[in-house]
Amino acid sequence: MNENTKLSKEKQSGYLHQNFRLFHLKDKKSQEFEFHYHDFNKIIIFLSGKVTYLVEGKAYYLKPWDILLVNHHDIHKPVINPDTTYERIIIWLQNDFIKSQQDRPCDLSACFATANEKSFNLIRLNAPLQTKIQTLIHALEDALTSEEFGHEVLSQTYFLQLMVYLNRVFSPEQYQNDQSASRYDKQIADILKYINLHLDADLSNEALAEKFFLSKYYLMHKFKEETGYTLHNYIQQKRLICAADMIKGGTPILKASSLCGFSDYSTFLRAFRKMYGMSPKDIIV
DSSP: OOGGGGOOSSSBOOOOOSSEEEEEEEEOSOOBOOOBBOSSEEEEEEEESOEEEEETTEEEEOOTTOEEEEOTTOOEEEEEOTTSOEEEEEEEEOHHHHHGGGGSSSOTTHHHHHHHHHTOOEEOOOHHHHHHHHHHHHHHHHHHHOOSTTHHHHHHHHHHHHHHHHHHTTSTTTOOOOGGGEEOOHHHHHHHHHHHHOTTSOOOHHHHHHHTTOOHHHHHHHHHHHHSSOHHHHHHHHHHHHHHHHHHTTOOHHHHHHHTTOSOHHHHHHHHHHHHSSOGGGGOO
8 A cells, every 4th residue: 555645735644543554665756745744653664765854853864674753743754866766664553552552561652752752763773673673574564464364463463562672672772873864953953842842832933032042034044944844834833733632632622722822712713724624623522
């Protein structure tokens, strides 16, 4: 199944109705993606090609069997060199499914939380772990395409094993933080982190410029250059995503809009309808 057919021109791309889905894609063509985000977590296993992946202001230069953990709502896109064959495995996984495994003695979502805390999405495997991951991926793909008895159970078993190994990567004895594999502007990275932690604060151009000792116009130019977003659009999109999550979780609409940084409710409603194509009431399950 081709993931590209699931990606619309909307900023939110792809819809996931199963616990997880796997796409094994291989192509050699010119493709341009917009910056986008998903409501689910995403694992990208890079196999071949020349690709730079941009995630929340950081550029990652990928080697075969590198793995990217893209948290739900991370804004990202690949930049693909069409001269070589681009092969990758992409796994979409529901947040609720991973959370449902938390009655086990280990939290399988911890790898995404750790990647977020470290502000570093790349996993570069050592040789023994790479072999284990390769074996698991092949077994998972076989089970997902099988019609034999119990293939659904096997698929879930292999997937859970994969999540265990991805979490083990972050143990002190195995973690490899290869900063040479990424490029980013530290000041913009600090600003992105501040924004995401303080969506309810004053995040105007003037306030951020003053906080980070920058000229307002330099900040606006540099932010767009590094992230692909204007500062205003990035902040508004993150606030809307935050509000939508809170509303889905049961927070009253007015309170959610306020907690996510909207001081004017009518502005929030207009922006919400424009981004989601529906009113906040329509997303309440």
